[in-house]
Amino acid sequence: MKRKAKILLVDDDTSLLKLLGLRLKSEGFVVQTAESGPQALEQLEKERPDLVLSDLKMDGMDGLALFDRIQAQYVGLPVIIMTAHGSITDAVTATRSGVFGFLTKPIDKESLRKTINEALSVSLPAHETDWQAQVMTRSPVMEGVLEQARRIAPLDISVLLTGPSGTGKKLMAQAIHDAGPRRDYPFMVLNCGALTEQLLESELFGHVKGAFSGALSDHPGLFLSAQGGTLLLDEIGDLPPLLQVKLLRALEQQQVRPLGSSHNVSIDVRILSATSRDLVTAMEQGQFREDLFYRLNVFNLALPALEERPEDIPLLARHFLDHIRQRQQTQVTGFAPEALALLAGAAWPGNVQQLRNTVEQAVALASAPVIGPQLIESILSGGGGHFPTFNEARADFERVYLHKVLRMTEGNVTQAAALAGRNRTDFYKLLNRHGLEASSYKDKSEP
Incomplete structure (x- = not known):
């Protein structure tokens, strides 16, 4: 069902505010009102509308001053200015500064409807699908990110999504x-940090039968599987140097060559990339190609940490609980207000993913239908109060894994690299990253 558009109506004339509000509600809009510019900004902090309709002449902060604040803080939010003192100068000033439209009081009903619909055609998605349904938020910060996402969605450009691990x-x-x-068309995802270099290349570009050991049949690869659609390269900062070169070539030529094949295949895929690493620093350190970075980072969409959107914590906690209840039978029906307050006030280094894990754990341990504050406090204080981020957990796994492989091979790097499915160069980089010396694992009893 198509949702109703939300309009914030701003005017210091309370009688006109009420009258125009009733007219807009009768047209099927959800209307919020504010009697001044500062009050409008307070409303915007609580909830972002689809459109702002503001009087020009107001005491204190006038309509253009309000627009300047909106333009700086809420990118892409259209503003329509109304005035009883209409003039060519006012209209030119307003439209040149970026105001969407200019209406003169008394407001003509048809002009109002036409201008609002034109503004909403920019503010709202052209197709009313649940495109953002999985991104749960009531935070103005996150709603601003969603607005940027909606605006770049129709553009066939590469987007780099950045932000801490677990931010969605x-x-x-x-x-x-x-x-x-x-x-x-398809939406495909490849985690660039989860596979060996050879498997990554095969997953990206595909292979023909017999291309390498274990290739028993042809494999199209994700570029071809995503034809016409979108390919997300997750953790792009972990892509090995050789594959960075091949990826850049594929994007420049719009072609891929499967492993073991002598023919190039044309591709039509939109590339999105995501990383929790600082790629600028990685470039400076020679770990990530500058030309590939600028190819992928045509538009940068930065996701906020959960601590920057605390108003979303109770909303997300209830959403995760509902999701768990749909998946499995459970007696748990909700959270005590004190439990939600504890969640909202906690530190979340693991961001949304950590909150999801905490809710999962609370449901598993709950002995009553309502999750109480004692259970939440117990979970939050477990492990010294710190839940590892994904990168921290992966680093711990790598360290333990490398230690085990080196012990098995008694410090023989060639054998250890073969067991790990890495070449010697990559394996030495892993050892250096974790401060491990292969020589310390050699059998000291040998002469």
């Missing part, structure tokens, strides 16, 4: 895909 970059990439013209 994959969900945002899915939303961009669903809001764009490629939404009826």
